[in-house]
Amino acid sequence: MTAPAAVAPIDSADRSLLSGDDAVVVRHYAEALVDAAVAENQAEAALEDLEAIDREVLREYPKFRQVLGTSQVSGTEKDRILVDVFGDRVSSVVLRFLRVLNRHGRLGLLSSLPREARQIWDRRHKRVPVFVRTAVPLDQGQEQALRERVAGMIAATPIMQITTDPSLIGGLIVQVGDQVCDASVQNRLEKLRQRLIEGKTHEIQSRRDQFSNPA
Amino acid sequence: MKFRADEISSVIQREIAQFTPEITRTEVGFVLEVGDGIARIYGLSGVMAGEMVAFKNGIKGIALNLEESSVGVIVLGDYTQIEEGDTVTTTGDLLRVPVGDALVGRVVNPLGEPIDEQGPILTSLTRALESTAPGIAGRQPVDEPLQTGIKAIDTMIPIGRGQRELIIGDRKTGKTAIAIDTILNQKGTGVICVYVGIAQKESTTAGLVDILRRHGAMDYTIVVAAGASDPAPMQYIAPYAGCAMAEYFMYEQGKPTLCIYDDLSKQAVAYREVSLLLRRPPGREAFPGDIFYAHSRLLERSAKLANRYVILPDSASEDHITEEMGVNKKVYIGVPGLEEANHELKHSFPQGHKVVKTTLSGGSLTALPIVETLEGEVSAYIPTNVISITDGQIYLQPDLFFAGVRPAIDVGISVSRVGGKAQIPAMKKVAGGLRLDLAAFRELEAFSQLGTELDKATQMQLDRGNRMVEMLKQPQYQPMQAIDQVMSIFAGSEGFLDDLPVREVPKFEKAFVSFIRDQKPEIRAALDRQKKLTDQIAADLKAALSEFKTRHYHAASAGTAAALAATH
Numbered sequence: 001m002t003a004p005a006a007v008a009p010i011d012s013a014d015r016s017l018l019s020g021d022d023a024v025v026v027r028h029y030a031e032a033l034v035d036a037a038v039a040e041n042q043a044e045a046a047l048e049d050l051e052a053i054d055r056e057v058l059r060e061y062p063k064f065r066q067v068l069g070t071s072q073v074s075g076t077e078k079d080r081i082l083v084d085v086f087g088d089r090v091s092s093v094v095l096r097f098l099r100v101l102n103r104h105g106r107l108g109l110l111s112s113l114p115r116e117a118r119q120i121w122d123r124r125h126k127r128v129p130v131f132v133r134t135a136v137p138l139d140q141g142q143e144q145a146l147r148e149r150v151a152g153m154i155a156a157t158p159i160m161q162i163t164t165d166p167s168l169i170g171g172l173i174v175q176v177g178d179q180v181c182d183a184s185v186q187n188r189l190e191k192l193r194q195r196l197i198e199g200k201t202h203e204i205q206s207r208r209d210q211f212s213n214p215a
Numbered sequence: 216m217k218f219r220a221d222e223i224s225s226v227i228q229r230e231i232a233q234f235t236p237e238i239t240r241t242e243v244g245f246v247l248e249v250g251d252g253i254a255r256i257y258g259l260s261g262v263m264a265g266e267m268v269a270f271k272n273g274i275k276g277i278a279l280n281l282e283e284s285s286v287g288v289i290v291l292g293d294y295t296q297i298e299e300g301d302t303v304t305t306t307g308d309l310l311r312v313p314v315g316d317a318l319v320g321r322v323v324n325p326l327g328e329p330i331d332e333q334g335p336i337l338t339s340l341t342r343a344l345e346s347t348a349p350g351i352a353g354r355q356p357v358d359e360p361l362q363t364g365i366k367a368i369d370t371m372i373p374i375g376r377g378q379r380e381l382i383i384g385d386r387k388t389g390k391t392a393i394a395i396d397t398i399l400n401q402k403g404t405g406v407i408c409v410y411v412g413i414a415q416k417e418s419t420t421a422g423l424v425d426i427l428r429r430h431g432a433m434d435y436t437i438v439v440a441a442g443a444s445d446p447a448p449m450q451y452i453a454p455y456a457g458c459a460m461a462e463y464f465m466y467e468q469g470k471p472t473l474c475i476y477d478d479l480s481k482q483a484v485a486y487r488e489v490s491l492l493l494r495r496p497p498g499r500e501a502f503p504g505d506i507f508y509a510h511s512r513l514l515e516r517s518a519k520l521a522n523r524y525v526i527l528p529d530s531a532s533e534d535h536i537t538e539e540m541g542v543n544k545k546v547y548i549g550v551p552g553l554e555e556a557n558h559e560l561k562h563s564f565p566q567g568h569k570v571v572k573t574t575l576s577g578g579s580l581t582a583l584p585i586v587e588t589l590e591g592e593v594s595a596y597i598p599t600n601v602i603s604i605t606d607g608q609i610y611l612q613p614d615l616f617f618a619g620v621r622p623a624i625d626v627g628i629s630v631s632r633v634g635g636k637a638q639i640p641a642m643k644k645v646a647g648g649l650r651l652d653l654a655a656f657r658e659l660e661a662f663s664q665l666g667t668e669l670d671k672a673t674q675m676q677l678d679r680g681n682r683m684v685e686m687l688k689q690p691q692y693q694p695m696q697a698i699d700q701v702m703s704i705f706a707g708s709e710g711f712l713d714d715l716p717v718r719e720v721p722k723f724e725k726a727f728v729s730f731i732r733d734q735k736p737e738i739r740a741a742l743d744r745q746k747k748l749t750d751q752i753a754a755d756l757k758a759a760l761s762e763f764k765t766r767h768y769h770a771a772s773a774g775t776a777a778a779l780a781a782t783h
Contacts (some may be wrong), residue, residue: 023284175243178258180304183238192234196227201335 026109030116033097034124042091047121049090051114057085058111069108078102122159130158131175135168135184150174242305246270247285249297252446253492256286256303265345267310271301275326277310277448280493287493289448291326311341312456314463319407322424322438325453327460330440331424342459344452348515355521355549360637361473361581364400364694365393367624367687370646370704371653372609375637376406376471376579377519381601383586383593384611388623390585392691393609394475395423397583399430400694407464407472408436411457414450414481417442430692437461450485458516458580465520465578472578474517478585479510483597500596510597511604514582521549523576524556529567536573546573607631621688626653641748642697645704649683652708656680675713682712685720698743699728702756705748711760727763735759 037046058065067073067081082098090098101107122129130150138146143162150158154176170185244258254276262268262278268288269275274297280287290297291310313327315338322331329336357375374380382390398408410427412420420440427433437460441453454476461472476482483506490503498504525541538546543563547556547570556570586601591613593602602608607630616623638646659677663669669677686707689695695703703724706712712720731739738755745752 178242178244178260180241180243181238182241187239191239192231195234196230199230 022109022112025106026112026116027120029097029101029106029109030113030120033093033113033117034120036097037091037093040093042093043121045091046094046097047114047117049094050117053086053090053094054111054114065111068110071105075102075105078107126156127159128154128156128176130154130160132160132162132172133165133168133184134162134172135164135166135170137164138162146172146174150176244268244286244303246297246299246301246303248299249290249294251488251492252290252294252448253489254288254290254294254297254303256288257284259286259303259305262286262305265309267306267308268303269306270297270303272296275310276303277452279489280495289451289489289493290446291448291452292446294446310344310452312344312459313338313340314342314460315340318437318460319435320433320437322420322440324445325439325441325449325456327456340463342463344455344459345512346459346462346516348512349518349520352548353521354518355577357519357579357633357637359471359519359579360634360639360642360697361397361406361471362400362404362694362697363393363397364696365396365622365624366689366695366700366703367622367626368393368609369638369697369700370642370687371626371650372607372624372629372631373634373638373642373646374581374583374607374631375519375634376581377517378607378631378633378637379514379517379582379584379605380631380634381584381586381605381608382611383588383598383602383608384623385588385591385613388611388613388616389621389691390587390611391419391423391477393611393622394477394583394585395426396692396694397473398427398436398475399432399692400696401435401473402430402432405470406435407461407470408432409457409461409472409474410436410438411454411474411476412438412440412442413453413476413478414441414443414445414485415477417444426692447485447488450482451489454479454482454513458513458582461580462516465518465580467575469520469573469575469578471581473581473583476513476582476584478587479601480587480597483509502596506597507600507604510584510601514584514601514604517580517582519579520577522553523548523573524553524570525573526556526560526564526568527571529569531571533571534574536571537575538573542568606633619688620684621691626650626687627657639697639701639746641701641742641746641752644748645701645708648708649704652676653680653683656683678713679707679710681717682715682720683707685717686712686724688721695728698739699731701742701748702731702739703728705753705756706760709757709760711764726767727760730763730767731759 033046033050034043037043064085068078073081079099079102082095082102086095086098098107098110101110132146143160147158147160150160158176168184168186169189171183171188173184173187174181242259242261244256244262247255247257249255254270256268256278259268259278262281264278264281266278267275268278270290274290274292274294276288276290278286278288288303312325313336317336317338318327321329321333321336323336324330327336354377357377359376360369361374361376361378362369363374368374372380382393384390394410398410401408410423412423417440420438420442424433424438427436427438437457439453439457439460441450457476458474461474464470464472483502486506486509487497487502491497491501495503498506523538524547525536525538525545526543527536527540528542531540543559547553553570560568560570582605584601584605586598588595588598593599593610609629610625611623612625613623615621615625635643656676656679659673660680663673663677686703706724706727712723715723735755738752738759741755742748742752
């Protein structure tokens with residue numbers, strides 16, 4: 001059996017944290033950040049800042065990331081760097097968060113935090129990421145219809161991420177969490193192929209047996 | 216016969232026309248890491264413990280560890296084909312293996328796929344790899360013998376159908392040999408045998424299959440092999456797979472079956488490997504905490520299923536009895552059921568009725584697990600576990616093996632806890648004193664080595680013991696029928712061997728068995744029919760023994776003398 005192809009393969013940066021106890025630690029920090037930001041009414045801004053740090057700094061300057069992650073650079077030194085680099089560029093709650101992270105020696109987890117914080121934030125607002133892959137680009141009407149349909153199915157607000165993939169031939173694949181609904185032509189052809197093979201193997205073999213031992 | 220292209224295409228067309236596609240809903244995850252037969256999966260949030268999962272390229276796995284952020288899966292197949300990031304889907308099913316008559320005579324891997332290059336196995340029947348053992352009501356006491364064909368076992372450590380008898384001993388003491396002889400002896404008895412080779416050398420398994428084939432034993436045997444080079448998960452599931460294949464015959468066809476797990480210490484090692492890789496906490500000897508359960512749930516699946524009876528009119532044939540055929544639509548289960556049925560037969564039914572067992576009931580699964588010890592250390596973890604689960608054990612001793620006593624069974628410490636009830640009465644009678652005699656002999660033997668002067672009675676006892684030990688020796692691949700065993704032991708215990716030189720004993724025994732078979736078939740037939748050593752049969756046997764001795768031995772020596780005279 002061939003499994004339906006992945007809709008949203010996770011990238012290596014995300015995978016690195018998923019094993020071990022780090023995932024738990026990341027979740028606790030992310031929750032703390034969201035709570036703190038909500039208390040100051042800065043949640044959206046804080047999340048965007050965090051994502052920007054990951055996207056524009058950590059990924060662009062891997063060496064900077066190494067500096068933050070290593071224990072060869074002292075905590076006080078890192079604190080100075082953080083204030084220098086991010087001091088007036090990010091909201092105050094995020095800066096404080098970064099300094100707390102540093103004080104606890106957890107800056108190495110920084111790259112996994114935006115995703116986790118975003119997930120927590122989305123969950124609180126009943127927003128669910130939905131990955132859709134279609135054979136041809138959808139027009140506005142279709143997209144709206146799909147959105148409404150999916151919203152009805154999951155009883156939450158879908159955050160749609162739509163990509164096109166001509167190899168599906170037709171139809172679409174929708175993934176919500178771990179659940180994948182495959183309604184692509186590619187999948188149907190594969191199913192039909194399996195069925196033809198399974199249905200006919202027995203017949204072919206019994207015919208073959210008749211051949212070899214005619215009654 | 217010719218294939219017509221348009222015919223085939225029309226068949227395919229029809230198939231396509233009938234095909235109604237459905238949207239498939241699956242649950243997916245991604246491989247985080249893979250290696251050593253283990254994969255760690257992210258996602259699969261709805262997977263169940265023990266559920267079968269499928270990797271992208273069709274390889275299957277079992278979800279063993281459900282953790283907070285990942286799922287630990289054992290990979291059943293070539294894990295080198297799985298890559299990081301591959302998708303994994305749940306199947307909503309437990310792992311199943313193919314079962315049925317098509318497997319008999321085949322060599323398969325633990326997934327039931329053929330590895331003997333004799334074409335695909337045509338069966339649509341499957342059974343879950345793990346299934347629960349029958350409960351108390353579903354069983355009945357062991358009451359039929361499972362003849363191993365080995366004198367030392369059938370007389371003193373008898374095994375019944377449905378029993379679990381451990382074969383334990385150091386390496387190279389003949390553990391597998393006992394198992395093979397037992398399989399060979401099931402020829403013509405209707406017992407389906409399953410040999411599970413776990414982490415055995417491929418050459419050993421190939422040799423074993425060859426022996427079975429040459430003796431015609433593959434006609435009723437399935438060989439399940441997880442070789443030493445197969446990944447640990449395959450070695451771990453092999454005994455469960457073999458058990459499931461045997462269970463089919465026990466449950467669905469009411470047949471007696473025999474399962475040999477060769478050997479469980481290797482399976483335990485494979486399971487330890489898997490568990491440690493899955494980071495389950497190690498316990499004693501680094502085995503995981505549930506290693507006892509791994510073995511107990513396997514061996515508990517051995518059973519003698521309760522017979523089910525119905526009441527039928529006398530005229531009914533006994534060929535294929537189903538539960539619906541009973542005249543009062545009632546099914547009587549097990550030993551109490553039989554009593555009840557007989558009671559009702561006497562009181563509520565007029566003459567002309569009988570109680571008959573249904574054809575598909577009363578199957579059995581006898582297990583012969585094998586455990587290897589290191590330097591005779593039976594107090595190690597796995598041996599003590601398996602000893603406590605089984606209904607007895609056969610100890611093989613290297614000292615005996617090298618002293619030429621083969622099979623090297625130490626009858627002093629080997630026991631069978633339930634098999635005695637299953638022995639045929641004749642065997643019970645001749646074997647009764649044998650164990651005690653041999654125990655007394657061993658004691659005297661140690662004493663006699665001091666070189667003291669022995670009185671005549673003691674010397675007699677020693678001589679008898681020496682000849683009995685000699686008689687219990689048996690060459691490999693020559694299982695002996697129970698009736699022949701009874702007659703041989705009878706000859707020994709009645710003192711007919713006492714005046715023979717010890718090394719003559721095997722020759723005498725062989726010649727005597729064939730003498731009875733050829734010239735006194737009526738004694739053999741009577742014993743076979745009655746299964747009892749009646750006074751009449753015992754007297755006949757004694758007479759035959761004297762006749763054989765005078766005729767054979769005296770004639771032989773006279774013949775030699777005549778031949779010697781002629782040459783001069």
